[in-house]
Amino acid sequence: MAIVALNDGKLFQRLSATRHRCQSSAFVLSFHYLDADLTFPRCASDKNPPIFLGFVLPKRLVKRAVDRNQIKRWARTLLRTEVVDLPCAVVIKAKTKMVVASSARCEVREELRGLVQQWTRQIRDSTTSRVA
DSSP, X not given: OOEEEOOOHHHHHHHHTOSOEEEOSSEEEEEEEOOTTOOOGGXXXXXXXXXXXXXXXXXXXXXXXXXXXXXXXXXXXXXXXXXXXXXEEEEEEEOSOOOOOTTTHHHHHHHHHHHHHHHHHHHHHHHHHHHO
């Protein structure tokens, strides 16, 4: 699975207004399906379509840059293992203040894992309803 950085400002705004969301106590995951007929030259070798991934982790919620980068690495790793049939764009936003100290590391990672699992269930449910 290819993870591509989401750099398009218009798509970021569209994702903010989308109804496709998953929420946990600390994060919100918004996603949007992209056109399946688009060609992605950077990901031509992959058989699965890419996931365009963006983050909104402001300094006022996650103070340390080390923690922000750690959250991004965890999310990329979790999303890389998921198999999605449709190309989509995903934005992960922080909702509350958090400190990713050694004691809270497992909790934040598990919360991200639960959010990604909730997202994959929602995608699978929506793709089966599209086929039916």
